[in-house]
Amino acid sequence: MSALLETVGLTRHFKVGTGLTRRVLHAVDDVDLTIGEREIVALVGESGSGKSTLARLVAQVHKPTRGEIRYQGSPLSAQRGRRAKLAYRGAVPMVFQDPFSSLNPAYRVSHGILRALTLHRPELGRAARQSEAERVVEAVGLSPAAEVLNRFPYELSGGQRQRIGFAQALAHRPKLILADEPVSMLDVSIRIGLLNVMADLRETEGVSLLYITHDIAGARYLSDRIAVMYGGHVVETGPTEDILAAPRHPYTDLLLSAVPDPRAPRALLDGDAAAAKSDPPVVIDPTPSCRFRTRCPLATDLCHRVTPTLQPVGTGHTVACHVTAPGPAS
Structure with a gap:
């Protein structure tokens, strides 16, 4: 499968505090992620793990502290001019958690979709824009399209509003949707x-x-591959069925142990309940170490001194763990 988008060592730090108390929050650290053509990749982790920040880096809402994003083989840092940046944002739109964030309550539903068509597809005439607006609304399962387009956001249910968010993204003719x-x-x-x-x-x-998502059950239902994030790091990646059948990182196993599904594999680790209640990862001025170490029942001295890197443990399956996939210490 050819790569549509890649991140290489993608990192985003934020300065917090002022003056002598200024510190650095490591929201995303050294993330390598690949998304192929017509592929669904689930980015899974708890709140605060860095998932949304990573998505906003890909969407160019934030600029990376270091690292690179490559789209169709070309680095985004090489883009020059408003037209190139607009084309990328049309190809890689974002659908947000709160559907009201992309819908203006003062306007009818048609406003946002027609505005996206005008901005990203200026070659379309008025009649063609209306026809395309109806098509994308029907593509997300809403009909009759003309009636839906004429409604205000408050007249729609939460599920219908979120479908409109996807319709607005489709109006751009996207290659990759960040959901x-x-x-x-x-x-x-x-x-x-x-x-x-x-x-x-x-x-x-x-x-x-x-x-x-934070819901690994939803990721199981939808995705081809899963990338698990914890404390700003990707700690495990691989085909969905491989990770669900044989998770190799203790954090992935902890997530699976919380899934109320009789088909889910039984937790391999003792002390999951204690791990769930432990302190969150240190992401402000962190020291070299595994960020899951304070919650991990398998942590060793090496885990407290050296940050693990992703190592292959199977076909397309990688894990950043000194215990389950030992790598060279530094």
């Missing part, structure tokens, strides 16, 4: 419908998706 916790604010009963919409978009529109 940041798109179902977390929806009732459980309607989440599966939106997950099905995302799966259908891959088939009907040929798009790839980066699905950001």
Whole structure:
């Protein structure tokens, strides 16, 4: 599978405090991630793990502290001019957790979609824009499209508003949609419908998706591959079924142990309950070490001194753990 987008050593730090108390928060550290054509990758982790910051780096909302993003083989740092940046943002749009963040309550639903078409597809005339707006609304499972477009956001349910968020993204003719916790604010009963919409978009529109979630069960349902984040680091990546059948990082195992699914593998580690209640990772001025060490029942002295790097443990399966995939100490 050819790579559509790659991140290489992608890092984002934020300065916190002022004067003598200024410190550095390591939100994302040295992340390598690849998303292929027509592939769905789930980025999984707890709140505060760096998932949304990584998505905003890919969307160019934040500038990286260091590292590189490559789109279709070309580094984004080489882009020059407003037109090139606009083309990229149209190809890689973002759908946010709160659908109201992308819908203006003062305007009808058609406003945002037609505005996206005007900005990113100026070759379309007025009639063609209206026709395309109706098409993308129907593509996300809302009909009759003309009636939906004429409504105000408050007249739609939460699930319908989130579908409109995806319709606005489709109006750009995207190659990759960044979906940041798109179902977390929806009732459980309607989440599966939106997950099905995302799966259908891959088939009907040929798009790839980066699905950001804290719910590994949803990732199992939707994704081809999973990348697990903890404390700003990617700690495990691999094909979804491989990771679910045989997780190699203790944090991944902890996430799976919390899934209320009889098909999920039994936790391999003792002390999961204690780990869940332990202190969060230190991401402000962290020292070289495994950031999961304070919660890990397998931690060794090496884990407290050296930051583990991703090492292969199977076909397409990598893990950053000194215990389950020992790497060279430094």
